[in-house]
Structure formats: structure tokens, C-alpha cells
Amino acid sequence: MTAPRNSHSEKRPLSLWHVLKSVLAGAFGVQSDKNYHQDFKQSSPVPYIVVGIVFVVVFVLSLAFLVSLL
Secondary structure, eight states, X not given: XXXXXXXXXXXXXXXXXXXXXXXXXXXXXXXOHHHHHHHHTSSOSHHHHHHHHHHHHHHHHHHHHHHHHO
16 A cells, blocks of 8 residues: 655756746745745756856846946
């Protein structure tokens, strides 16, 4: 007999939208505690790292572009 599965213990496949929302919320410091813990239960940090690096590059390039306009 197996124990009933709790929906919080199951690992769902990550959607790009979930990872993007999580990285943006973390970057601006408004990540909820529930989402924070859910993110760390995932098996691989690679999607978060890739999206985080892309976010930082786009953010820095857009700031540089904005400053060059001024």
C-alpha cells in the first residue's frame, strides 16, 4: 500500500512562465514565501539560472541604452 500523494510533494514540469515570474519576483524582492519554497523543491536549478542570466543581460543592456539616450 502506498501513501497518498500530496500535491505539494509532486514535482510538476516547469513552465517558462512560472520560471520567468519567479525570477522577476526574486529580482525585485517581492517573491512570496510559498513560491520561494516551491521553487527550491524543483529538481534542477538550471532553468532559473538560465532565465536569471538572460534577465540580467537584458536589464543591463536596456539601462546602458537608456543612459546613452540621455
